[in-house]
Amino acid sequence: MRTGYASEEALSQRFEELVRRARSAVDRALLPADTPPRVIHEAMRYSALAGGKLLRPVLVMAAAECAGGPEAVNDGVECAAAAVELVHTYSLVHDDLPAMDDDDMRRGQPANHVVYGEAIAILAGDALLTRAFEVLATLPERGVEPERAVRVIRELAEAAGTLGLIGGQVDDLAATEGRVDLATLQSIHQRKTGALFRACVRIGGLLGGAGEDDLARLTDYASALGAAFQLVDDILDVVGDTAEMGKRAGSDQRRGKVTIPSLIGLEEARRMAEEETERAVASLSGFGPRADLLRWLVRRILARRR
Numbered sequence: 001m002r003t004g005y006a007s008e009e010a011l012s013q014r015f016e017e018l019v020r021r022a023r024s025a026v027d028r029a030l031l032p033a034d035t036p037p038r039v040i041h042e043a044m045r046y047s048a049l050a051g052g053k054l055l056r057p058v059l060v061m062a063a064a065e066c067a068g069g070p071e072a073v074n075d076g077v078e079c080a081a082a083a084v085e086l087v088h089t090y091s092l093v094h095d096d097l098p099a100m101d102d103d104d105m106r107r108g109q110p111a112n113h114v115v116y117g118e119a120i121a122i123l124a125g126d127a128l129l130t131r132a133f134e135v136l137a138t139l140p141e142r143g144v145e146p147e148r149a150v151r152v153i154r155e156l157a158e159a160a161g162t163l164g165l166i167g168g169q170v171d172d173l174a175a176t177e178g179r180v181d182l183a184t185l186q187s188i189h190q191r192k193t194g195a196l197f198r199a200c201v202r203i204g205g206l207l208g209g210a211g212e213d214d215l216a217r218l219t220d221y222a223s224a225l226g227a228a229f230q231l232v233d234d235i236l237d238v239v240g241d242t243a244e245m246g247k248r249a250g251s252d253q254r255r256g257k258v259t260i261p262s263l264i265g266l267e268e269a270r271r272m273a274e275e276e277t278e279r280a281v282a283s284l285s286g287f288g289p290r291a292d293l294l295r296w297l298v299r300r301i302l303a304r305r306r
């Protein structure tokens, strides 16, 4: 098993390679745009293959590499990586709907409902979610033992469900209306944002052959990474650039949404994001150099501008 990277450039090259592989896996996981009924397949591809950062599928692959070395990033891992991106894209398509956050721009282009109308956007989200699990059900055909495949399916279903993304979103919708304290916000973030990040690294770890102790360490890493990611996201909403981010800056403030920076200030939020990043890195200490890519990824998240 190759361990560690010789340089920052080697890490950056591996990251770019995994981004390309993630994009190709998402493309292969979706039906062709001309499949009837054409509009739904087009709408699914429109959002899933737009300019997303593909951070979650890359995390699946990086966690598999951490657990089993670069060779562990195989067809099954790519398939699972595509599935998490489909779930993530569904959540964005639905989140942008007028009934939810009502955003008209996503991934540098008009939101799905702006182009296809609300009914098709709802169905495209539903279809992306459904397709994710259809794709995961092919894991045994790709050499994954059925028991492990079922565990992977369960990880993603739990993350997407009412104790994860959906529960977090329900509480988030209520939070826009009333007063919220820091602990409530953090609980929302752990579910709305953190649950899928945890599922990504646990799924990658499981497919790479990680044991329970390593899975626990990967889970701690992902929780801290999720917290850092959300803090940076909220900071960028205040200080970021719409064109660079591909979504509208200032949307939290426009909607009167309570965020961590609005509660404790930008500087303190920045300090918290740095702390969470270091906490994520510390969670990986037992892995040695084979977790280099995961360490690099969380630092990149802290420094991101989009």
Ligand code: GRG
Binding pocket: 051, 052, 053, 054, 055, 088, 090, 091, 092, 094, 095, 100, 107, 165, 166, 168, 169, 192, 193, 230, 233, 306
């Ligand atoms: C089930 C409708 C529904 C929602 C669940 C995940 C979620 C809750 C809503 C999505 C919108 C949102 C603002 C989520 C918080 C996490 C976040 C900042 C997502 C954006 O992720 P990026 O920046 O997006 O990785 P790209 O486009 O790069 O993939």
